Amino acid sequence: MVFRILLLLFIVISISFTYSAVTGDVCAIIASSISDASQVFRPGSSQYALDLEHFALSAEQNSSCSVEPGSAQDVSTILQILGNTRTKFAVIKSGGHDLNPKFSSTPGVQISMARFNQLQFDAQASTVEVGSGMIWDDVYEQLQAYNVSVVGARTTGIGIGGYIVAGGGYSYKTNQHGLASDNVVAMEVVLPDGEIKTVVGSRLVDRDLFFALRGGGNNFGVVTKFTLKTYPQTEVWGRSIIYSGTEFASVSAAVLNYTSNNKDIKTGIQCTFATLQGQDIIMANLFYDAPAPAPGIFDSFLLIPSISSDIGARSYLSLIQSANTNLTAGVRGIYNTISHTAVTMNLVESMQNQSSFYGSMLQSNSLLLNGYVIEPFLPEAYHHGDTDTAYPPNRNENIHPMNIYYAWTSESSDSIMLDAARQTAASLQQIASSNGILASAKYPNYAIFGTPIGDLYGENADRLHHIKNLVDPFNVMGLTGGFKFE
Numbered sequence: 001m002v003f004r005i006l007l008l009l010f011i012v013i014s015i016s017f018t019y020s021a022v023t024g025d026v027c028a029i030i031a032s033s034i035s036d037a038s039q040v041f042r043p044g045s046s047q048y049a050l051d052l053e054h055f056a057l058s059a060e061q062n063s064s065c066s067v068e069p070g071s072a073q074d075v076s077t078i079l080q081i082l083g084n085t086r087t088k089f090a091v092i093k094s095g096g097h098d099l100n101p102k103f104s105s106t107p108g109v110q111i112s113m114a115r116f117n118q119l120q121f122d123a124q125a126s127t128v129e130v131g132s133g134m135i136w137d138d139v140y141e142q143l144q145a146y147n148v149s150v151v152g153a154r155t156t157g158i159g160i161g162g163y164i165v166a167g168g169g170y171s172y173k174t175n176q177h178g179l180a181s182d183n184v185v186a187m188e189v190v191l192p193d194g195e196i197k198t199v200v201g202s203r204l205v206d207r208d209l210f211f212a213l214r215g216g217g218n219n220f221g222v223v224t225k226f227t228l229k230t231y232p233q234t235e236v237w238g239r240s241i242i243y244s245g246t247e248f249a250s251v252s253a254a255v256l257n258y259t260s261n262n263k264d265i266k267t268g269i270q271c272t273f274a275t276l277q278g279q280d281i282i283m284a285n286l287f288y289d290a291p292a293p294a295p296g297i298f299d300s301f302l303l304i305p306s307i308s309s310d311i312g313a314r315s316y317l318s319l320i321q322s323a324n325t326n327l328t329a330g331v332r333g334i335y336n337t338i339s340h341t342a343v344t345m346n347l348v349e350s351m352q353n354q355s356s357f358y359g360s361m362l363q364s365n366s367l368l369l370n371g372y373v374i375e376p377f378l379p380e381a382y383h384h385g386d387t388d389t390a391y392p393p394n395r396n397e398n399i400h401p402m403n404i405y406y407a408w409t410s411e412s413s414d415s416i417m418l419d420a421a422r423q424t425a426a427s428l429q430q431i432a433s434s435n436g437i438l439a440s441a442k443y444p445n446y447a448i449f450g451t452p453i454g455d456l457y458g459e460n461a462d463r464l465h466h467i468k469n470l471v472d473p474f475n476v477m478g479l480t481g482g483f484k485f486e
Ligand SMILES: Cc1cc2nc3c(=O)[nH]c(=O)nc-3n(C[C@H](O)[C@H](O)[C@H](O)COP(=O)(O)OP(=O)(O)OC[C@H]3O[C@@H](n4cnc5c(N)ncnc54)[C@H](O)[C@@H]3O)c2cc1C
Pocket: 055, 091, 092, 093, 094, 095, 096, 097, 098, 099, 103, 104, 113, 132, 153, 154, 155, 157, 158, 159, 160, 161, 162, 163, 165, 166, 167, 168, 169, 170, 171, 217, 218, 221, 222, 223, 224, 325, 445, 446, 480, 481, 482
């Protein structure tokens, strides 16, 4: 017994010694082991700065170095080095839009997928192969030439990698075609032991990995390529209307009218109740997948007097790129969420009240903006996939994910804002529960760090644990940040 304890102690001491002694050298080991397609960047270089850049400043950290692998083989080499040296905090970054600190940043080795930026359209199969380091804007732009598009993000700058792998991806086309993850046909992935594998959705033998990689987070390897379904794309109609907070009664009535009556799967809306520098404002994002909406469908929004309106027929790319989300890029930020199964006036009023309450309370703590986004989907949204996915765990529940966003400037306010984001979600959760509309699973891409795995994956959590243990017995992916199955 004493011998065992001494042995364990010896192992722990040697691992921590190896870790601290080796961190700096790992960058050199990687640099000398990868091919010319890939490169390591050191602090001070402009590429290093780009590789570390995130949407939210609070999600960034300085790393020992960054590495841009240019081939799946080099991702494999890098993962093996990191695993063997137990170099902690090696993290993957695709679009860098995860707001949770340490989920895609690290003091160790920052892996940037930026060189996985190739796109190949297959007109016959109606699919496109895309590199996991691309942002959705690039995919939409390159597919314009073929008059097709894919199910992807609703705003500019979002990475394909995190959007699909870390949550599944809600889109303006979700009512029509499901989550982005429902539209994945195959993936190329580097497993935690370095094996490069093509996982095909229609192959029974790949079923577990295909399930886990779509929404289960970065726990099962590094995805290098996705094959996605494409759909014919015409011009679309929509974008944003901004109203004064004084129009709350009309806008909330319009939201309820839409959620009660709309059955048209070509629609998508997001309605944000926000406080911007102390002022209550409301923003409606409207979408219709044709150059003009079906008559009357959005009239209740269009008839309300607005501060500004940017609605009209345009390309899908233009719709995505004219989103005003980059107004808060580069400041500090956090998301949190609850999920609900229906929209009640009580819930909408509570969102507005929470926004106003915290908006005025946190003014002196450098709050720029808080936003409470209602994102209603039709039940059809959850019945498009051919195979099951890590998220959502229950497709018979009509989940509406609510996005709660706080943006602020001062680092000294971090803990205040994180507390507020947690408290406000808890209050809304209680209200949804008392209204009988609380859904069982939270959307992982909106959930704040520390959210229990069971709250995200429900009855899928055990299966995901099991797959994780099979695929990654040495817990290489545990060296990265993110929601973990450990
Ligand atoms: C302004 C804004 C708008 C948004 N709009 C939407 C929206 O319309 N719909 C929606 O569903 N979500 C939306 N989100 C949430 C978004 O989907 C998540 O933040 C998502 O994780 C971002 O992906 P990324 O690749 O940019 O992030 P990153 O920060 O690069 O990565 C996020 C996570 O995924 C992991 N990861 C990244 N690439 C890979 C890979 N290749 N293999 C394995 N793991 C990987 C990372 O390690 C990290 O844990 C939005 C977020 C922001 C900030």
